[in-house]
Amino acid sequence: MNRKIKKATTHVIQNEGLIFEKSSPGKKGYKLPELDVPEVNPSQVLGNAARADLGNMPEVSEIEIIRHFTRISTWNYGVDTGLYPLGSCTMKYNPRINEIVARLDGLANAHPYQPEKVSQGALLILQALRKALMEICGMEAITLQPAAGAHGELTGILLVRAYLQSQGNPRKKILIPDSAHGTNPATAAIAGYEVENLKSNAHGMVDIPSLEAQMNEDVAALMVTNPNTVGLFEQEIHKVAEIVHRKGGLVYMDGANMNALVGKVRPGDFGIDVMHLNLHKTFSTPHGGGGPGSGPVACKKIMEPFLPIPVVVTKKDGTLGFDYDRPQSIGRVRAFYGNFGMHVRALAYIMANGRDGLVQTTEDAVLNANYIRKKLDGVYELPYSTPSMHEVVFSDHKQTAKGIKTGDIAKRLIDYGFHPYTVSFPMIVHGALMIEPTESESLEEMDLFIDAMKNIAEECENTPEVVLSAPHTTRIGRLDETRAARQPILRWKPQAQSAKGD
Amino acid sequence: MRYLPKSPTDRELMLREIGIRSVDELFAPIPAEYRLKRELDIAPSMAEADILDWFRQRAADTAASGYANFLGAGAYHHYRPVVIDTLISRGEFFTAYTPYQPEISQGTLQAIFEFQTMICELTGMEVANASMYDGSTAATEAVLMAARVTGRRSAVVARSVHPEYREVLASYAKNQGIPLAEVPFLENGRVNAAALEKAITDGTACVLIQSPNFFGTIEDVAAVAEIAHRKGALLVVAIAEAVSLGIVKPPTEADIVAMEAQSFGVPLSFGGPYAGVIATKEKFVRQMPGRLVGQTVDKQGRRGFVLTLSTREQHIRREKATSNICTNQALIALMATVFMTVYGREGLKELATQNLAKTAYAVEQFGKTAKVLFQGAPRFNEFVVQTSKDPKTLNGRMLKQKIIGGLPLKKFYPELGNASLWCCTELTRRVAIEAAATALSPQKAKPQVVSTEVAQ
Ligand SMILES: Cc1ncc(COP(=O)(O)O)c(C=O)c1O
Numbered sequence: 038m039n040r041k042i043k044k045a046t047t048h049v050i051q052n053e054g055l056i057f058e059k060s061s062p063g064k065k066g067y068k069l070p071e072l073d074v075p076e077v078n079p080s081q082v083l084g085n086a087a088r089a090d091l092g093n094m095p096e097v098s099e100i101e102i103i104r105h106f107t108r109i110s111t112w113n114y115g116v117d118t119g120l121y122p123l124g125s126c127t128m129k130y131n132p133r134i135n136e137i138v139a140r141l142d143g144l145a146n147a148h149p150y151q152p153e154k155v156s157q158g159a160l161l162i163l164q165a166l167r168k169a170l171m172e173i174c175g176m177e178a179i180t181l182q183p184a185a186g187a188h189g190e191l192t193g194i195l196l197v198r199a200y201l202q203s204q205g206n207p208r209k210k211i212l213i214p215d216s217a218h219g220t221n222p223a224t225a226a227i228a229g230y231e232v233e234n235l236k237s238n239a240h241g242m243v244d245i246p247s248l249e250a251q252m253n254e255d256v257a258a259l260m261v262t263n264p265n266t267v268g269l270f271e272q273e274i275h276k277v278a279e280i281v282h283r284k285g286g287l288v289y290m291d292g293a294n295m296n297a298l299v300g301k302v303r304p305g306d307f308g309i310d311v312m313h314l315n316l317h318k319t320f321s322t323p324h325g326g327g328g329p330g331s332g333p334v335a336c337k338k339i340m341e342p343f344l345p346i347p348v349v350v351t352k353k354d355g356t357l358g359f360d361y362d363r364p365q366s367i368g369r370v371r372a373f374y375g376n377f378g379m380h381v382r383a384l385a386y387i388m389a390n391g392r393d394g395l396v397q398t399t400e401d402a403v404l405n406a407n408y409i410r411k412k413l414d415g416v417y418e419l420p421y422s423t424p425s426m427h428e429v430v431f432s433d434h435k436q437t438a439k440g441i442k443t444g445d446i447a448k449r450l451i452d453y454g455f456h457p458y459t460v461s462f463p464m465i466v467h468g469a470l471m472i473e474p475t476e477s478e479s480l481e482e483m484d485l486f487i488d489a490m491k492n493i494a495e496e497c498e499n500t501p502e503v504v505l506s507a508p509h510t511t512r513i514g515r516l517d518e519t520r521a522a523r524q525p526i527l528r529w530k531p532q533a534q535s536a537k538g539d
Numbered sequence: 540m541r542y543l544p545k546s547p548t549d550r551e552l553m554l555r556e557i558g559i560r561s562v563d564e565l566f567a568p569i570p571a572e573y574r575l576k577r578e579l580d581i582a583p584s585m586a587e588a589d590i591l592d593w594f595r596q597r598a599a600d601t602a603a604s605g606y607a608n609f610l611g612a613g614a615y616h617h618y619r620p621v622v623i624d625t626l627i628s629r630g631e632f633f634t635a636y637t638p639y640q641p642e643i644s645q646g647t648l649q650a651i652f653e654f655q656t657m658i659c660e661l662t663g664m665e666v667a668n669a670s671m672y673d674g675s676t677a678a679t680e681a682v683l684m685a686a687r688v689t690g691r692r693s694a695v696v697a698r699s700v701h702p703e704y705r706e707v708l709a710s711y712a713k714n715q716g717i718p719l720a721e722v723p724f725l726e727n728g729r730v731n732a733a734a735l736e737k738a739i740t741d742g743t744a745c746v747l748i749q750s751p752n753f754f755g756t757i758e759d760v761a762a763v764a765e766i767a768h769r770k771g772a773l774l775v776v777a778i779a780e781a782v783s784l785g786i787v788k789p790p791t792e793a794d795i796v797a798m799e800a801q802s803f804g805v806p807l808s809f810g811g812p813y814a815g816v817i818a819t820k821e822k823f824v825r826q827m828p829g830r831l832v833g834q835t836v837d838k839q840g841r842r843g844f845v846l847t848l849s850t851r852e853q854h855i856r857r858e859k860a861t862s863n864i865c866t867n868q869a870l871i872a873l874m875a876t877v878f879m880t881v882y883g884r885e886g887l888k889e890l891a892t893q894n895l896a897k898t899a900y901a902v903e904q905f906g907k908t909a910k911v912l913f914q915g916a917p918r919f920n921e922f923v924v925q926t927s928k929d930p931k932t933l934n935g936r937m938l939k940q941k942i943i944g945g946l947p948l949k950k951f952y953p954e955l956g957n958a959s960l961w962c963c964t965e966l967t968r969r970v971a972i973e974a975a976a977t978a979l980s981p982q983k984a985k986p987q988v989v990s991t992e993v994a995q
Binding site: 055056057060062065066067069070072073074075076077079082083084085086087088090091092093094095096097099102103105106107109110111112113114115116117118121123126128130131132134136137138139140141142143144145146147148149150151152154155156157158159161162169172173184185186187188190191195198218219220222223224225226227228229232269270272274275298300301302303306307315317321323324325326327328329330331345346361367368369370371372373374375376377378379381385387388389390391392393394395396397398400401403404405407408411412423424426447448451456457460462476477478479480482508511512513514515516517518520521522525526527528529 | 786896946
């Protein structure tokens, strides 16, 4: 074992096959209650719509289920394991009280269609969260319906379209900086807009002359991320907004990076008209291995009439309820009211932090990113000298001389006991290493990370093959992704298991 | 702040290392005139005990287990085996990100591969994705996918598809220039096949039906498929009640299945988070939205799993991607995977059969005091009841007996008059069914509070 690897060591890990490989007829993991009504014969009730059998569905006992999922879980790395510096993803601590309150009987077992009269508690949670988020964003209206960031983007752009349509012309194009996340252009396309690329300037920010030149009466909106994906605050954001507004367009903000701003500055105050938040980033709801998220959309008063139905309102009798009678609404973007369980968690996070904790959180997130930047500057190349906010983006320029790319360094980090940073994004930085520590990291954990990054840089010089063939300490090595795409095996089948299952 | 792992000395030291005096200097890039010069109008930090109390109060103000609940309509009250929360609460699962780095994400990846496999087994499709936001967006994206596959640009939608699914589809389709034609339902609750056939044109990309449909009626999927295919359109079948797959023949004749997996062990949670899924034929896989996990090997030939076919996705294809979806509903899909594993091949069938039995009994009981609509076609665990009185009035009365009655349908289907949609699952008790049936009787019966002690 390499003595320089301080955070991690090797440990016996269990092998485990697929659940289907443990199945055999007659094993059971359930017991249903006795039926208290007469039994029925399915083929009598359903006729030829009755199903004969359930194919290869597994048959296993409870202990096998617990072991199966426990074993495979140990092959994962989570925020609970350690620093998870995945840039743009804000992998912060997921407080346990959030999980407890989301599982309280009245909240976890409430049906979305139960009468409002017996849903006042759930409605109050929605109302309290809306109020807090509008205050944080400096906005006047909000919907909690979108299920994730990209879904929020779509909702926001549909609001833009509806507003402009009400003014007579929905326009044709959306301007998107070349540093933007892939969901931005994909969203614009789904909303029926053409995408026009806006190039960044030498400081990694929106290029004002290009914006001036490209902004015209065909452009519905600019979709801007602030701080942007390079971790830089768009210092001329007010000018950007002014240029767009002057030509009658609107400014949409991708709020994925709000962790740098909460309590310090409000998008509504610097010219943003509509934006989304990622509760699964800034507001600590867990990522869950890919979701669920929640992507509330906050906007200015002018777009309020167009919000998705329903909207939570206080009724004449003082109780809370849903308003469906909104003729100008863009309609719905999801059934029911959104990912309510995530709303509960985000509100618990806001309450635990309070106004004081929210600001301290923002400061610590920015402090951590700048500490890493300072310590690794010179070890890895910084493509922009502009000051960083909550994340820092390096490039692999120094290491490519030895044939080592950002992806290789990322894999080597695994051996040092860390999850990799974000690789190869944003696209404007060639060979990007995008590092976002969040506020959840102690000085000790960050020093270990910095140490690991420095050691890897040395290895790139002295023993590049170690980096190129990393990781060395995981259950499996680098996987053949080309083969996965060329000969897709997307499900298990009883016969065609040629590869060795262990 | 208890979530922040730094002492004041740590912060001082870090500032010194960075070479600045105060943290404010780090915020210098933000123009001063826009900075917030006051505190946020949010209460100060609260103790954990106080947070718990506050939410307990909100929970107490919201009806749940203390009531006998007859609501379904896209969100179903099924028993959740306790191992689900035990397993999904493992930090390695719930605090991980999307598995972009397969070497340290094999747990998530293998679980998704198992999810995809089980969804294929249950739906009769060849491939399934890792999840969509919910059933409504899955149905919507399935229609958009059908438009890409066929190169046609309109869709025919059964009026018996969940009204909110149709509303979501309308919000998306409008801006894609995809006109939607609506097809009515028959006396037996099934889609009107003659009207459907007429509605399909040369430009129809797909027909969207739901089965069991919004009224609980099981559609004749094979017959609808035959009509759609004869006219060159695809068939998309939405499934809102996944437990039905335990006993109802899977829609193998469909080209795309758009499913809501909430019934598989996901809490009702006032409407979300749930998990949608899209499943389809292998030949359409490259037009699918969402993430896919595939099996492959490492250099030593050991089996492993990776995200694959990602050239369909937004991070590679940007505005040409099949969808804008990025974050999906992975942890909810994991809940569903554990649920499907617990019940498995025999249990899902037994469970679904109990749902059938409870519903058959309820239909019989309700038939004595009110009119049950849509007779003559099989149904799973929902049914529509027509009463002489407004169901809202009847529900108000039942609420005092701790019964949450069926969903009044006037808002969605004014043509059905005083109708409401009722649902029975394995958790619905016979006494509750009998009490509700009595309460619907035009002769006012004496109210009786239903005890729900054994229910979840
Ligand atoms: C900058 C940025 N924008 C948008 C998104 C999309 O958000 P989501 O994954 O919640 O849809 C992400 C994260 O994935 C992001 O980092």
